[in-house]
Amino acid sequence: MKIVVAYKWAPNPQDLEVRPDGTVDAGRAKPAVSEYDPVAFELARRLADATGGEVVGLTVGPAAIDTPLARKAALSRGLDRLVVVADDALVGADSTRLAVVLAAAVRGIGDVDVVLTGDSSIDVAEGQVPLTLAGHLGWLGLARVAAVEAADGGLVVERDLPAGVSVLHVAGPVVLAATADAVVPRVAGMKDILAAAKKPVEALALAALDVPAPGTALTTLATARPSQGERRRVVLEGPTAVADLVAALDLAGAR
Amino acid sequence: MTSPEPDFDVIVVGGGPAGAVAAHQLATAGLSVVLIERGETPGSKNLSGGVLYGRVLDQVFPGFAQEAPVERRITRHVTTFLTPDSAVSLDYRGGPLADPVNAVTVLRAKLDPWLVERAEEAGAFVMPGVRVDELLREPGPHGRPQVVGVRAGDDELRARVVVAADGVNSFLARSIGLRPQPPEHHLAVGVKAVVRLPREAVEDRFGVSGDDGAAHAIVGDCTHGIGGGGFLYTNTDSLSVGVVLRLDDLLRSGRTAIEVFEDYLDHPGLAPYLRGGEIAEYGSHLVAEGGLAMVGDVHTDGLVVVGEAAGLTINSGLTVRGMDLAVGSALAAATGVAEAIAAGDVSRDGLAAYRRHLDESFVMADMRTYAKAPAFLERTGMYGAYGELAADLFRDVFSLDTTPRRHLAKVALGAFKRSPVTVRQLVSDGWAGVRAL
Amino acid sequence: MNSNQSWVVVADEPAVTGLVTTARELAPQVVAVVVGSREAADAAARAADRVVWLGEPGQVPVEAYAAAVADVVAAAAPAAVVGATSPAARALLGAVAARLGAPVLSNVQQVEAAADGAVVTHAVLGGLVEHRTGVAGVPVLAVDAGAVPADGPAVTVEEAPATPFAGVTVTQVRPRERTGGDLGSARTVVAIGRGLRAEADLAIVTALTEALGGELACSRPLAEGVDWVSKDRYIGISGQRVSPDLYLAIGISGQLQHMVGVRGAGTVVAINSDKDAPVFAQCDYGIVGDLYDVVPALTAALGGGA
Numbered sequence: 001m002k003i004v005v006a007y008k009w010a011p012n013p014q015d016l017e018v019r020p021d022g023t024v025d026a027g028r029a030k031p032a033v034s035e036y037d038p039v040a041f042e043l044a045r046r047l048a049d050a051t052g053g054e055v056v057g058l059t060v061g062p063a064a065i066d067t068p069l070a071r072k073a074a075l076s077r078g079l080d081r082l083v084v085v086a087d088d089a090l091v092g093a094d095s096t097r098l099a100v101v102l103a104a105a106v107r108g109i110g111d112v113d114v115v116l117t118g119d120s121s122i123d124v125a126e127g128q129v130p131l132t133l134a135g136h137l138g139w140l141g142l143a144r145v146a147a148v149e150a151a152d153g154g155l156v157v158e159r160d161l162p163a164g165v166s167v168l169h170v171a172g173p174v175v176l177a178a179t180a181d182a183v184v185p186r187v188a189g190m191k192d193i194l195a196a197a198k199k200p201v202e203a204l205a206l207a208a209l210d211v212p213a214p215g216t217a218l219t220t221l222a223t224a225r226p227s228q229g230e231r232r233r234v235v236l237e238g239p240t241a242v243a244d245l246v247a248a249l250d251l252a253g254a255r
Numbered sequence: 256m257t258s259p260e261p262d263f264d265v266i267v268v269g270g271g272p273a274g275a276v277a278a279h280q281l282a283t284a285g286l287s288v289v290l291i292e293r294g295e296t297p298g299s300k301n302l303s304g305g306v307l308y309g310r311v312l313d314q315v316f317p318g319f320a321q322e323a324p325v326e327r328r329i330t331r332h333v334t335t336f337l338t339p340d341s342a343v344s345l346d347y348r349g350g351p352l353a354d355p356v357n358a359v360t361v362l363r364a365k366l367d368p369w370l371v372e373r374a375e376e377a378g379a380f381v382m383p384g385v386r387v388d389e390l391l392r393e394p395g396p397h398g399r400p401q402v403v404g405v406r407a408g409d410d411e412l413r414a415r416v417v418v419a420a421d422g423v424n425s426f427l428a429r430s431i432g433l434r435p436q437p438p439e440h441h442l443a444v445g446v447k448a449v450v451r452l453p454r455e456a457v458e459d460r461f462g463v464s465g466d467d468g469a470a471h472a473i474v475g476d477c478t479h480g481i482g483g484g485g486f487l488y489t490n491t492d493s494l495s496v497g498v499v500l501r502l503d504d505l506l507r508s509g510r511t512a513i514e515v516f517e518d519y520l521d522h523p524g525l526a527p528y529l530r531g532g533e534i535a536e537y538g539s540h541l542v543a544e545g546g547l548a549m550v551g552d553v554h555t556d557g558l559v560v561v562g563e564a565a566g567l568t569i570n571s572g573l574t575v576r577g578m579d580l581a582v583g584s585a586l587a588a589a590t591g592v593a594e595a596i597a598a599g600d601v602s603r604d605g606l607a608a609y610r611r612h613l614d615e616s617f618v619m620a621d622m623r624t625y626a627k628a629p630a631f632l633e634r635t636g637m638y639g640a641y642g643e644l645a646a647d648l649f650r651d652v653f654s655l656d657t658t659p660r661r662h663l664a665k666v667a668l669g670a671f672k673r674s675p676v677t678v679r680q681l682v683s684d685g686w687a688g689v690r691a692l
Numbered sequence: 693m694n695s696n697q698s699w700v701v702v703a704d705e706p707a708v709t710g711l712v713t714t715a716r717e718l719a720p721q722v723v724a725v726v727v728g729s730r731e732a733a734d735a736a737a738r739a740a741d742r743v744v745w746l747g748e749p750g751q752v753p754v755e756a757y758a759a760a761v762a763d764v765v766a767a768a769a770p771a772a773v774v775g776a777t778s779p780a781a782r783a784l785l786g787a788v789a790a791r792l793g794a795p796v797l798s799n800v801q802q803v804e805a806a807a808d809g810a811v812v813t814h815a816v817l818g819g820l821v822e823h824r825t826g827v828a829g830v831p832v833l834a835v836d837a838g839a840v841p842a843d844g845p846a847v848t849v850e851e852a853p854a855t856p857f858a859g860v861t862v863t864q865v866r867p868r869e870r871t872g873g874d875l876g877s878a879r880t881v882v883a884i885g886r887g888l889r890a891e892a893d894l895a896i897v898t899a900l901t902e903a904l905g906g907e908l909a910c911s912r913p914l915a916e917g918v919d920w921v922s923k924d925r926y927i928g929i930s931g932q933r934v935s936p937d938l939y940l941a942i943g944i945s946g947q948l949q950h951m952v953g954v955r956g957a958g959t960v961v962a963i964n965s966d967k968d969a970p971v972f973a974q975c976d977y978g979i980v981g982d983l984y985d986v987v988p989a990l991t992a993a994l995g996g997g998a
């Protein structure tokens with residue numbers, strides 16, 4: 001079984017700075033493998049080990065996502081090899097553009113049975129990319145996957161939905177987005193990182209991929225920092241704090 | 256039984272300036288090197304902001320100030336004396352300061368990754384996100400335990416030499432008893448923040464333009480009488496602001512470093528510079544301030560210690576200097592380690608080559624020059640009364656009341672009489688100060 | 693493009709008023725395409741101007757209809773497409789977006805029709821910033837479905853049975869018991885975070901919740917990770933967004949991803965033992981203290997609990 005894991009090399013928004021005009025300074029941002037994507041690595045590794053399959057990492061984005069450090073960070077977490085599409089034409093790319101490029105890369109990799117992804121990326125955090133990717137591949141796309149196993153010529157997928165747990169049998173190719181707590185991912189050790197440096201990496205040129213032009217153009221007309229609702233920020237301390245709070249809430253008519 | 260082959264010639268632990276430069280030099284010398292850093296990205300665990308005296312880095316990376324992510328070149332040094340409600344400044348600006356490699360401000364979140372990339376380019380294997388838990392030791396050829404590698408989690412890596420560049424309080428060197436736990440009065444707590452301001456505000460408030468920048472040192476009543484002082488440096492579109500507090504004083508005062516720091520930021524002498532700024536990053540860190548006394552053993556069988564891990568910082572009481580010393584010691588260590596490996600002797604005796612190079616370098620020369628600084632700074636006068644005195648003096652000069660302008664010397668004398676500082680104390684401290692600084 | 697029509701995709705949501713309201717901003721006529729139960733189709737029929745029902749999924753997940761929905765929507769060439777934010781709705785929207793080559797915009801605050809598409813005000817980067825974005829083409833939007841079903845007159849439901857993906861079957865469903873009432877409409881919400889040391893200690897928080905007559909909620913780690921509170925009760929960017937009159941964040945540090953979920957709350961109260969916790973910069977009232985002391989004391993002061 002050939003499994004692709006799509007993961008994002010992304011900064012933690014905690015390190016992004018928003019200027020008063022709502023533009024973002026990423027100068028101090030420290031990109032890393034997006035918080036929940038190692039869960040997908042782990043699910044993929046276990047599935048591959050159980051089926052004798054291969055795990056191919058895949059990431060797309062600006063040129064800066066392809067550094068030796070970034071490669072090792074991904075490859076040390078259970079991947080067999082890596083495919084990277086790194087091009088500054090993808091700076092600020094929207095979910096559909098990323099998905100379209102990912103889809104082209106998945107087709108390029110060829111004979112893929114499953115694409116696994118994280119729940120949502122740490123920066124964009126919309127959980128949309130995997131489902132648009134499925135749309136583009138024309139495959140079934142399922143989010144909130146808590147477990148996956150090979151069985152009866154296909155996969156048994158367990159989903160953790162708000163209404164309850166649902167178990168499915170899937171026969172065709174599929175995109176699966178894991179829940180954040182599906183499995184506990186492994187921590188890369190020194191030997192894993194050393195081994196990572198020896199694993200194959202393929203850099204695919206964006207221009208060489210069959211990527212259709214976007215149907216819709218976006219223009220950012222204005223940016224703003226969200227108002228924090230101008231909260232009062234009264235911080236109470238000490239023995240009278242509870243009484244003070246109750247009084248303040250009564251005064252504000254808040255209870 | 257023979258030991259397994261080492262995985263690398265050298266393991267460098269710590270991706271700060273000391274570790275990155277050591278790894279760069281060793282890799283350039285053709286040795287196989289792994290650089291292990293616990294932060295996911297180099298620099299992520301290191302407090303941002305500082306003035307880097309760049310001459311030594313320029314030797315390693317010629318023209319580095321053009322290439323590396325530096326913020327501003329310092330062309331203006333200001334020393335400010337604070338009292339609870341006033342500030343008096345001595346302003347020194349001069350052409351010679353603009354020498355591009357003299358002093359620059361840097362943000363560690365940018366500088367450290369750049370340095371580590373250079374090491375990687377030179378061929379070092381960079382391993383971020385790994386915290387070294389322990390040094391591996393085995394009986395060595397001289398009957399003494401020899402460091403042969405490191406352990407992190409379940410994994411072990413072996414090398415001929417380990418370079419401990421793990422920063423202040425070197426956990427690694429202490430774990431094998433090479434370096435003692437420094438006494439409290441040799442330690443200070445540094446609290447630093449990076450405050451974001453629009454570029455124009457930085458330039459207007461500090462009277463600088465282009466790539467030029469200012470470094471302010473702050474003394475007097477800004478630390479609640481706790482031995483220490485503060486600094487304020489300009490970056491491109493932010494300020495690095497901090498205090499350095501003597502640990503023993505701080506503990507005695509019962510205050511937390513953060514409390515003192517927050518009051519410092521609110522001081523009327525400082526607040527106007529920071530107005531409207533936003534704290535982008537904030538943290539505190541121990542600084543060795545023992546000067547020469549802190550530099551004890553820096554090598555043993557299979558191990559050398561560099562940078563702040565080797566106690567190589569100079570604390571003027573107001574500011575801390577350590578990055579250039581870290582780089583200087585890394586150069587000495589790389590040369591010494593390469594020689595020892597070439598000679599096939601990585602025992603204490605072989606690695607003594609590092610100590611010799613260190614002793615000959617500017618690092619130890621400066622450590623000796625400033626050797627008396629810590630003792631001088633222990634005179635608490637520096638932190639309280641002198642600020643009052645200077646402020647009194649300037650108040651008399653600048654207050655335009657109806658009394659005739661007096662000659663400055665007389666004004667100074669008047670101020671003296673009101674001040675609790677005695678002339679003798681002033682003279683003797685002045686003398687001690689001149690000798691120490 | 694049919695600039696008179698915007699389309700709403702319904703993934704079995706019981707209420708669609710939020711979707712239809714947004715869709716109507718962008719075109720006078722709103723058509724709903726429904727994958728789901730007859731009841732969902734009927735509910736949509738009371739809000740939209742036309743309803744196309746692709747059928748009851750039965751033994752396949754709603755997501756199996758993604759390509760079918762994309763076919764129907766693309767054929768109509770609408771001015772805009774709107775759907776909900778649930779995983780199933782995002783799968784339908786993703787297929788539509790891929791077909792149209794248009795991005796899905798989420799966290800939408802405001803939409804206006806424009807000559808060549810729309811102008812959309814939306815939060816990006818997890819709520820860190822807000823953008824006003826000009827969309828030249830078909831905007832595809834993920835918005836809150838709304839909690840209240842429409843009660844207007846119903847239009848006829850047009851049945852247009854479609855073929856789902858082959859090869860996928862739901863073999864088992866284990867429904868989750870719903871704990872407590874509806875978070876979305878609660879006037880008071882008491883949320884607990886990782887400051888809680890043990891599941892058994894939840895009792896002190898539920899006592900406060902009862903004293904306030906509110907609903908219990910939590911931060912993500914308490915629902916996903918330790919599973920002390922059910923997964924439909926965590927607040928934030930990937931969980932629920934609530935706008936009660938009063939929100940209490942107890943033992944919650946106040947990370948962006950959590951706090952965007954309560955931007956609409958009236959009064960925010962924080963209880964945290966760390967005075968530097970970011971939550972204190974985002975609350976109306978904060979108490980610095982150990983929740984194990986403060987919460988029982990607050991419950992008692994409100995005249996409840998033991």
Ligand SMILES: Cc1cc2nc3c(=O)[nH]c(=O)nc-3n(C[C@H](O)[C@H](O)[C@H](O)COP(=O)(O)OP(=O)(O)OC[C@H]3O[C@@H](n4cnc5c(N)ncnc54)[C@H](O)[C@@H]3O)c2cc1C
Binds near residue numbers: 301499575576578
């Ligand atoms: C408040 C303050 C202000 C200062 N201002 C200045 C200034 O203006 N100019 C100046 O020159 N100096 C300044 N310094 C001093 C300067 O920061 C240090 O001297 C310098 O960082 C020392 O560099 P280093 O490489 O030895 O150690 P560090 O920069 O501390 O690097 C050590 C590295 O080792 C890593 N590490 C530690 N333990 C492990 C482990 N077990 N496993 C893996 N990795 C590990 C750490 O994550 C870190 O990256 C200041 C210090 C303070 C506290």
Ligand SMILES: Cc1cc2nc3c(=O)[nH]c(=O)nc-3n(C[C@H](O)[C@H](O)[C@H](O)COP(=O)(O)OP(=O)(O)OC[C@H]3O[C@@H](n4cnc5c(N)ncnc54)[C@H](O)[C@@H]3O)c2cc1C
Binds near residue numbers: 949981
């Ligand atoms: C893509 C993405 C999406 C996410 N979506 C969400 C989301 O929708 N919702 C969400 O909540 N999180 C979300 N998160 C996680 C989020 O980033 C935080 O990790 C999470 O909100 C932290 O939960 P917490 O505040 O309960 O825990 P912590 O951050 O660990 O905070 C616990 C707090 O409790 C305090 N405390 C400890 N003991 C006591 C005591 N005895 N008394 C009082 N206070 C005490 C501590 O001081 C601390 O501030 C998301 C993260 C990512 C990357």
Ligand SMILES: Nc1ncnc2c1ncn2[C@@H]1O[C@H](COP(=O)(O)O)[C@@H](O)[C@H]1O
Binds near residue numbers: 034036040059098124
């Ligand atoms: N640029 C990208 N490259 C590869 N995978 C991505 C990328 N962006 C998002 N993903 C995957 O899609 C998931 C959801 O991301 P998002 O839709 O941005 O919340 C992530 O957890 C990744 O697995």
